[in-house]
Amino acid sequence: MAPSVSARSSQNFACLASDGRKNPTPGFRVDCPTGREDGIKSKTGDAWIAGKRIDDDIGSLWRIHDKLYDLTNFIAKHPGGRFWLETTRGTDITEAFESAHVNPAVAKMLPKFYVREATNKRNSPYTFHEDGFYKTLQRKVWPILKKIGTGPNLKIRLLMDSYVAIFLALLVTASLYHSYLAACGAGVVLWMICALSHNFFHQADNFRMYYFDLSLMASAEWRITHGLSHHLFTNTLYDFEISVLEPAMRFLPDPHKHIMNKYVSPVACHLVLLFAFFVNGFKRIAAIIMGTHKLVWANALPLVECALMMLVSGSVQTGFSLWMAMVFSSSFCFSWIGVVAAHHHPEIYHAYDTFRSDPDWGLCQLDAVRDKVEVTGSLFLTSISFGDHTLHHLFPTVDASKLPHLYPVFLETCKEFNVNFSFLPAKQLVCGMYTQLCSNKPNPEPPRFPRDQPLLPEVIRNMMEEDKDTKYQKEK
Numbered sequence: 001m002a003p004s005v006s007a008r009s010s011q012n013f014a015c016l017a018s019d020g021r022k023n024p025t026p027g028f029r030v031d032c033p034t035g036r037e038d039g040i041k042s043k044t045g046d047a048w049i050a051g052k053r054i055d056d057d058i059g060s061l062w063r064i065h066d067k068l069y070d071l072t073n074f075i076a077k078h079p080g081g082r083f084w085l086e087t088t089r090g091t092d093i094t095e096a097f098e099s100a101h102v103n104p105a106v107a108k109m110l111p112k113f114y115v116r117e118a119t120n121k122r123n124s125p126y127t128f129h130e131d132g133f134y135k136t137l138q139r140k141v142w143p144i145l146k147k148i149g150t151g152p153n154l155k156i157r158l159l160m161d162s163y164v165a166i167f168l169a170l171l172v173t174a175s176l177y178h179s180y181l182a183a184c185g186a187g188v189v190l191w192m193i194c195a196l197s198h199n200f201f202h203q204a205d206n207f208r209m210y211y212f213d214l215s216l217m218a219s220a221e222w223r224i225t226h227g228l229s230h231h232l233f234t235n236t237l238y239d240f241e242i243s244v245l246e247p248a249m250r251f252l253p254d255p256h257k258h259i260m261n262k263y264v265s266p267v268a269c270h271l272v273l274l275f276a277f278f279v280n281g282f283k284r285i286a287a288i289i290m291g292t293h294k295l296v297w298a299n300a301l302p303l304v305e306c307a308l309m310m311l312v313s314g315s316v317q318t319g320f321s322l323w324m325a326m327v328f329s330s331s332f333c334f335s336w337i338g339v340v341a342a343h344h345h346p347e348i349y350h351a352y353d354t355f356r357s358d359p360d361w362g363l364c365q366l367d368a369v370r371d372k373v374e375v376t377g378s379l380f381l382t383s384i385s386f387g388d389h390t391l392h393h394l395f396p397t398v399d400a401s402k403l404p405h406l407y408p409v410f411l412e413t414c415k416e417f418n419v420n421f422s423f424l425p426a427k428q429l430v431c432g433m434y435t436q437l438c439s440n441k442p443n444p445e446p447p448r449f450p451r452d453q454p455l456l457p458e459v460i461r462n463m464m465e466e467d468k469d470t471k472y473q474k475e476k
């Protein structure tokens with residue numbers, strides 16, 4: 001017989017919190033996410049969502065706040081696509097539901113699907129009070145998005161499609177001329193493709209999300225491990241992007257961090273990042289063979305690339321070596337940019353640090369993300385380096401081309417809630433990632449933006465001035 005949720009979590013608690021603390025982020029009902037300590041078996045999206053289903057413990061319905069809904073008949077009609085509802089059956093989707101829809105009309109549909117009240121406490125520390133930071137910001141953002149739309153504009157669609165065209169041209173050039181330089185160039189462009197297509201897999205189903213599958217990663221898996229895990233429970237034990245790198249890279253400032261983590265992983269992590277795409281690919285192949293993961297057509301894309309390179313180069317061995325060079329370079333670029341982009345710095349919240357007293361989901365997101373000052377204002381730079389990341393975390397389904405329009409209202413809301421929002425220089429974020437890897441000292445205070453004078457990119461300061469001018473003119 002399977003152990004009960006509480007028995008399982010107390011076993012895990014013993015193996016997790018060697019310093020005697022329960023779940024290091026207060027407010028989670030379960031001490032240690034089910035499966036988190038299961039080693040390699042736990043490192044897939046399917047395992048993560050299966051663990052969440054056990055921990056949420058609500059049967060086969062969907063939970064939003066303290067109410068249970070039956071969305072079975074809505075799955076096929078959902079404007080965001082079947083995937084999100086099909087995948088989350090039997091889980092608490094409060095964070096996903098709240099952050100995916102800015103349109104207030106969506107919440108009004110829920111009573112149609114109401115079944116009953118939940119009998120247990122939510123397994124999440126986060127709140128969405130109507131007068132709190134996040135819901136206030138959402139209300140202010142909606143009139144802007146209603147006007148400009150939430151989807152991609154022409155510029156970003158052209159940018160995305162051009163990356164793919166350049167990638168294919170480099171791939172063929174590398175194969176024709178047996179050029180490892182062109183193969184690595186194709187790898188660098190593949191990193192750009194992955195970074196930008198990630199914007200598309202957060203949205204309703206669309207063909208550009210499958211560009212992500214040109215790498216050895218899969219958009220369907222990342223919708224779970226990134227969209228439903230990392231985005232909603234950033235830097236906590238439920239963040240898959242924290243647990244998947246453990247034990248090789250341990251970002252949590254666990255006081256009992258192993259000496260190898262402190263001193264070896266800041267160097268050895270580069271090998272992990274180099275092999276990350278291959279590990280992702282092998283895990284998926286193993287899961288498909290074992291029957292725990294469904295094969296989808298997009299999984300074949302990297303194999304098609306490899307076959308094309310063999311065919312055009314006229315040699316199986318050369319084509320394969322060129323393909324390997326391409327995958328290694330894309331893996332390193334994408335994974336390294338990913339870890340230094342926005343989430344790992346001693347000023348940023350990680351489980352074990354002291355948690356803020358107001359657990360508003362939006363405020364907790366601000367604590368777990370920092371933006372780079374240098375890339376802001378350039379669609380090209382933000383598209384390849386996860387820029388405008390705070391706004392992206394707050395509104396993950398809003399296209400990257402629309403996010404910059406939200407800065408004035410976002411900063412105004414920060415001011416209203418006494419948040420001294422500030423960017424960081426890119427160099428500090430890079431160094432901070434290595435410092436965080438070595439750190440075993442939890443922050444004794446909740447995170448805050450420490451500067452008296454917030455650091456804002458010039459483009460945003462100008463935007464604020466323009467906004468003030470238009471408001472002033474309107475008032476006149």
Ligand code: HEM
Nearest residue numbers: 079080084088093096097100103106109150202203204397
């Ligand atoms: C796991 C939870 C959910 C996720 C991740 C999700 C995701 C999404 C996404 C990505 C979109 C497209 C957004 C856009 O184009 O701007 C969307 C739209 C929409 N979703 Fe969901 N959804 C979820 C649950 C629900 C539920 C429970 C309902 C209603 C009962 C719902 C109703 C809608 C509606 C009406 C739209 C269209 C909104 C509009 O046009 O403004 N969704 N959803």
